[in-house]
Amino acid sequence: MAEVENAEALAPSIASHISRDGDGKPYLTGTKCSSCGHVFVGGREVCAKCYARSGLEPVRLAETGTIYTWSIIYRSFPGIETPFIDVIVDLEDGAHIKGILKGVEPDPEAQYFDMPVRVQYEEMVPPGADEEYLVYYFYPADQEA
Amino acid sequence: MSDDVYVIGIDMTKFGRYPDRTVPNLAAEAALMALDDCGLSIDQMQALYCGNLGESSGMVGQRTLAEIGQTGIPVINVANACATGATAFRDAWMSVKAEVYDLVLAVGVEQMGKGLLGGGSRKVSTEGILGSGTMPTMFSQIGLEHTRKYGTTFEQFAKVSVKNHHHSTMNAKSMYRIETPLEEVMNAEMISYPNTKLMCSVNVDGSAAAVLASEAKVRELGLMGRAVKVRASVMSSNPFEERQLAMPDFSAATRIAAKNAYERAGLGPEDVDLVELHDCFATAELVHYENLGLCEDGQAGRLIDEGETALGGRIPVNVSGGLLSKGHPLGATGIANIYEICTHLRGEAGERQVEGARVGLTHVVGGGPGMGTACGIHILEKA
Structure with a gap:
């Protein structure tokens, strides 16, 4: 930087x-x-x-990959909005990274294994913070930015 | 005379919520119970190994002696995530095995608040932004990894909780003693899919303690009658695993410790009559069936479906009620599990007794995101 x-x-x-x-x-x-x-x-x-x-x-690191495993988080710490989908992604270069899947409604029946995803960078104000931070989320690979 | 090490006195407090007591006060209760169990006194103990996580910089062992007798013995305070109690026990075992001492005390204790564990202490938290660092999330993803590989279902995971809650109705020292039918478990508040609230272990307060002795000392004291032999005491940490930096791995460390424990004991999983394993979440128990060799990889779902791990089954698991119902006071759990096994090997477990139990295994494994894993396994045998 x-x-x-x-x-x-x-x-x-x-x-x-x-x-x-x-x-x-x-x-x-x-x-x-x-x-x-x-x-x-x-x-x-x-x-x-x-x-x-x-x-x-x-x-x-690569910015595309597939979901290896996941969970839908319904209860987190106070002030954290739920539910959200927590995913472990196998990136195309072989790295493994944790993140949140956005762009789809959390649904346990959906079974997110092997879904192709892409990284998207966003700026947002985390709960309790007073300024914007640079973060990343995953979106389904077939969803446009 | 062999260099075998024995447990001669062991006990635990009833697990529950004791907000008005202190950590050393809780530890003192179990320490005195363990001493009473073998009819010995604190001034006969040559060292104290004390496990506690929440006040790990607070010299809990010394403060415990201040409550039960300050004899000037060496005190070793240890902290090692959910393996804290097992680590204190193992350090005590090593000191006798090494013939530095022949009569020592190990205590594990914890006082906890309610609610979620995990996350981090960063100034700006990434919780809910780069994922979730809660314990339920980690173990839910491990459960769904099993689903990915073998098709294990939400219902199969839920059955673990039904079984362990049922077991706890027979244990007076358990935090909860209620039946939880399958529908109730599956319809309870979802915390992190597929673990509902009833599939998460209970944060409680409590302590457990053990008196360990060399074979010569046990004979000198005339205590071989109720003694339990430590056939193996093994620990491991997380080896490199492909995804461990994204999702903490509890299986690889458990497999290393299990392999070494069976080798040290000269026994195999088929020789074990009962198991107390680390069911911090219902999903974890099924994964550990395979990690501990209780069944082939991929067979854990069948084991729970067919009742093989229930009391009366082929290999009963967590007949104490487990962490899911008995409760999980982090630093105490590793010794409380050893207490449960010893109680069965002594034939003193009452209505939940595993008939004819001669060999039992305890397993704890702890850790967290960005930290690592500590695993402890003990194999115990009726003397």
């Missing part, structure tokens, strides 16, 4: 694995291990899978 000229005008990221490039365009940060090939969400210097201590390359 440091290289963005008008950084103060952009909403800060809500989590360290959401970043912006030089044009202020959001992306998901990841790390690829050049020894074993595993793709991690976020930055890291040692591979948790093969224990390599070098060759960990920063990458931009």
